[in-house]
Each structure stands twice: as C-alpha cells, then as structure tokens.
Amino acid sequence: xxxxxxxxxxxxxxxxxxxxxAVALGLFAMKQNINLFYSPQEIVQGNAPKNTLIRLGxxxxxxxxxxxxxxxxxxxxLTDNAENITVSYxxxxxxxFREGQGIVTMGELKDDGNFVASEVLxxxxxxxxxxxxxxxxxxxEAEAKARKPKTYN
Amino acid sequence: xxxxxxxxxxxxxxFYQISERxxxxxxxxxxxLMAAGIYQGLFNSVPDYQQGESVRIMYLHVPTAFASMMFxxxxxxxxxxxxxxxxxxxHMAAISAAPVGAAMTFLALFTGAFWGKPxxxxxxxxxxxxxxxxxxxxxxxxxxxxxxxxxxxxxxDRAAGVLAMVGVVNIPIIHFSVEWWNxxxxxxxxxxxxxxxxxxSMLIALLLMIFAVILFCSAIMMYRMRNEVLxxxxxxxxxxxxxxxxxxxxxx
Numbered sequence: 001x002x003x004x005x006x007x008x009x010x011x012x013x014x015x016x017x018x019x020x021x022a023v024a025l026g027l028f029a030m031k032q033n034i035n036l037f038y039s040p041q042e043i044v045q046g047n048a049p050k051n052t053l054i055r056l057g058x059x060x061x062x063x064x065x066x067x068x069x070x071x072x073x074x075x076x077x078l079t080d081n082a083e084n085i086t087v088s089y090x091x092x093x094x095x096x097f098r099e100g101q102g103i104v105t106m107g108e109l110k111d112d113g114n115f116v117a118s119e120v121l122x123x124x125x126x127x128x129x130x131x132x133x134x135x136x137x138x139x140x141e142a143e144a145k146a147r148k149p150k151t152y153n
Numbered sequence: 154x155x156x157x158x159x160x161x162x163x164x165x166x167x168f169y170q171i172s173e174r175x176x177x178x179x180x181x182x183x184x185x186l187m188a189a190g191i192y193q194g195l196f197n198s199v200p201d202y203q204q205g206e207s208v209r210i211m212y213l214h215v216p217t218a219f220a221s222m223m224f225x226x227x228x229x230x231x232x233x234x235x236x237x238x239x240x241x242x243x244h245m246a247a248i249s250a251a252p253v254g255a256a257m258t259f260l261a262l263f264t265g266a267f268w269g270k271p272x273x274x275x276x277x278x279x280x281x282x283x284x285x286x287x288x289x290x291x292x293x294x295x296x297x298x299x300x301x302x303x304x305x306x307x308x309x310d311r312a313a314g315v316l317a318m319v320g321v322v323n324i325p326i327i328h329f330s331v332e333w334w335n336x337x338x339x340x341x342x343x344x345x346x347x348x349x350x351x352x353x354s355m356l357i358a359l360l361l362m363i364f365a366v367i368l369f370c371s372a373i374m375m376y377r378m379r380n381e382v383l384x385x386x387x388x389x390x391x392x393x394x395x396x397x398x399x400x401x402x403x404x405x
Contacts, residue, residue: 008237012318020322027326027333035335036280057335094274096203104278104337121273124204126340128211128351134202 037104040083043115050109056085057104057123065099078103078115089117096122163240165382166391172375179375183368190361198354210268212358216366218261221289222324224254224370228296229321232314244310245385247317248300249377253370255293262286273337281330282338285323292320306385 027034037057038048048054058078065076072091077084087105097103097120107117129137161167194212201208228250235243265283266276277283296313303309331340342351343359351359386392 005237012233012236015315016318016321019319023322023326031334034281036278036337037335039335094272096272119275121275121278121337123337124272124339126342126350128201128204128208128342128355130199130352130354131202132199133352 039080040078040085041080043085043109044083048109050111053106053108053118055104055106056087056109056115056117057102058085059102060097060099062099078105085113085115087115087117089120091118091120093120094122096124163238163242165242165245165386166389168242169379169382169395172379176372176375176379179368180372183365183372186361186365187369190358190365193354193361194358198358199352201355204272207268207271208355210264211355212362214261214264214268215359216363217257217264218286219363220366220370221254221258221261221286222327223367224250224257224374225289225293225317225320225324227374228254229317232310232317236311236314236318241385242382244307244314245378245381246374247314248297248310249374249381251293251297251300252377253374255290255297257366257370258286258290258293262290278337280336280338281334282327282336285327285330288323289320289327292316292323296320 037055040056040058042048043056048056056078058080061077061079061084065074067074073088074090074093075086075088077086079085087107089105089107102123102125104121104123105115105117106119106121107115109115190212194209198209200206228247231243231246231250234240235247262283265286269278270276296317299316300309300313303312328341330336331338343356383392383396
C-alpha cells in the first residue's frame with residue numbers, strides 16, 4: 001500500500017474507533033437515563049424519584065386486575081418476578097393489555113408506594129404465532145401442570 | 154500482485170455498461186419476490202395470537218428497517234473506499250445509496266408508528282430503538298445536505314464521506330438497543346442465532362419481503378448511480394456517444 005493511502009486508511013480507522021469509543025463511554029455514563037422505564041425492584045429499592053413523572057415497566061400480575069363497575073378506573077399489580085407495585089389508572093387500555101402481558105406505564109410514584117399512571121403502553125414480545133398454536137401451547141401447559149403434583153412453593 | 158481487475162472494477166464506463174445488462178434482472182427478480190411476498194403476507198400467512206391482523210405491518214416494517222441499516226453500511230463503506238483510494242465510482246455509490254437508505258428509514262419509522270398506535274397505545278415513544286433509528290434518518294439527511302453544500306463536488310464527496318464513516322457507530326447501537334436498555338420496542342426475532350420464534354408462514358412472507366426490498370433498493374441505487382456517472386463524466390467522449398446515440402435513436 002502506498003504511504004499516502006495508508007495514512008488515509010489510518011485516518012479513517014482512527015476517527016471510526018475514536019468516535020466509537022467516545023460514544024460508548026457517553027452511553028455507558030448515561031445508561032440509566034436511556035432506559036425507558038424503571039422496574040418494580042428498582043422502585044422498591046428506592047432508586048426512582050417520588051412525586052415526579054417517571055415510567056414503570058413490568059408484567060401484569062394474573063388475577064390482580066380490578067376494574068371499577070361505573071368508570072374507567074382500573075387497578076392492577078406490576079411485577080418483574082422480584083417485587084410487585086400496585087398501579088392505578090383511569091382511561092382506555094391498549095389492545096394488548098391483559099394479565100401476564102408486559103406493559104410500560106407513565107405516572108407518579110406516591111409516598112405510600114403506589115403508582116398513579118397517566119398513560120399505559122403495552123409491550124409486545126418477540127414471539128409471533130397463530131391463535132391456534134397459542135391455544136395449543138396454553139393447553140399443553142395446563143395439562144403438564146395438572147399431571148405434575150405441585151412440588152414448588 | 155496484479156491490481157488490474159480492481160481498477161477495471163472502479164471504472165465508471167465499465168459500471169455503466171455492466172449495470173445496463175444487470176438492471177432489468179435485479180428489478181425483475183425484486184418485483185417477482187415482492188409480489189410473492191405481498192401475497193404470502195396478506196393472504197397466506199396466519200394472524201398473530203395477540204396482535205391479530207395488525208401483525209401484517211411487520212412484512213413492510215422489518216424489511217425497510219433492515220434495508221435502512223444495510224444501505225447505511227453500503228454508503229459508509231463506499232465512502233471509506235472512495236476516501237482512501239480516491240475512487241470516483243465509490244463516491245458515486247455512496248451518494249446514490251443515501252436517498253434510498255433515507256427513504257427506507259422513513260418508511261420503517263412510519264410503518265412502526267402505525268403499528269405502535271393500536272398495539273402499544275402510542276405513535277411514538279422516546280425509547281432507545283426508536284430514537285437511534287430517528288438519528289439514522291438525520292445522518293442520511295445530514296450526509297445529503299453536507300454533500301450538496303460544497304461547490305466542488307469532490308470536496309463534498311470527502312467531507313460527507315467522513316460524516317458517513319463517523320455515523321457508523323449508530324448502526325450497532327440501533328441493532329443492540331433492545332438488548333442493552335429497557336425499551337418499549339420488542340427484541341429481535343429472526344436475527345438471533347436460535348430458531349426464529351415466529352410462525353413458518355410468517356417467516357416465509359418476511360424473508361420474501363426482505364430479499365425483495367433489498368433487491369428493489371439495489372436497483373434504485375443502480376439507476377441513481379448510472380445518472381451520477383453520466384452527470385460527472387459528461388466531458389468524456391463515451392458519455393457523449395451514449396447520450397447523443399440515445400437522442401438520435403429517439404429522433405428516428
């Protein structure tokens with residue numbers, strides 16, 4: 001390789017590596033700010049600010065959804081399989097909202113540890129299947145559960 | 154080592170002639186694949202167990218998002234080759250790839266918003282995946298504007314080329330954003346090395362559309378490159394022959 005070309009190659013490599021390193025350090029420093037939401041565990045540990053607008057993400061605990069009979073008020077628990085947080089919300093829930101579904105809510109954490117949401121977004125996972133397959137998996141899981149005596153808990 | 158083949162590869166005239174033969178094939182195969190992919194996606198694949206029919210937006214969203222990143226890499230590598238070896242054809246490739254990639258980025262963001270509204274409950278959220286894809290659109294637009302800002306086209310080639318190379322850091326950030334941070338956007342389904350976690354009929358539609366979109370973008374890029382070659386080499390005798398020959402053909 002001719003010296004001039006080699007110099008240009010070095011220049012290109014050094015800017016790509018240099019900028020890459022700078023961006024990596026910057027992103028590492030801002031790691032917490034880039035996360036879209038806090039997990040219930042982080043909130044229980046006191047890492048989230050109170051009485052200010054934050055996002056909380058987790059799975060809706062099965063059987064925890066309570067709807068008010070005469071309004072759009074709804075209460076449910078969110079879990080990350082470590083801690084639970086009770087969320088209250090008034091409004092229309094997205095199509096994908098259901099028990100066991102991952103969701104992200106925006107709202108304020110009150111002093112009593114409850115979360116008052118002003119917005120609820122459903123998170124979709126990376127699995128796509130037909131309704132029939134989903135039904136079959138559900139059935140198989142239920143059967144496996146019925147066959148096996150509960151050894152955990 | 155004999156570098157003759159490499160120099161021939163970088164000759165605009167050679168490219169103009171070879172692309173004339175290749176272009177109908179690339180475009181033709183792309184349109185056939187696209188027709189098959191659209192049929193498979195809209196009529197022959199199953200709805201999703203949670204999303205229902207809305208899942209079909211994926212057959213446009215994923216290929217355009219993939220192409221948006223792929224053509225950025227094409228552009229940046231072409232710019233780097235042009236910068237280091239001072240190859241004119243490489244710079245022409247870079248400037249021809251930019252609008253194609255920008256259009257794909259826009260489409261990915263647009264289709265994503267349309268899927269997000271019914272599924273997530275919002276058009277837009279400032280999570281790492283969506284934000285980094287938006288930055289990609291700005292990188293493309295920045296590249297195009299910077300290139301046009303210079304009176305001297307070759308200075309513009311090199312200046313915009315440096316921007317393209319710097320922007321490469323954004324590509325792994327887009328790809329891994331869903332793993333590194335909590336995002337609303339779901340993780341990767343088919344680019345991981347395990348068995349893809351989607352229905353086979355969906356996978357067929359998705360793969361058909363991915364190849365169709367890549368070939369379609371390549372064809373558009375080749376059209377643009379051919380224009381770029383004619384416009385930049387306009388003082389060469391072979392270009393005069395090509396252009397005048399076509400005009401005479403029209404007059405007959």
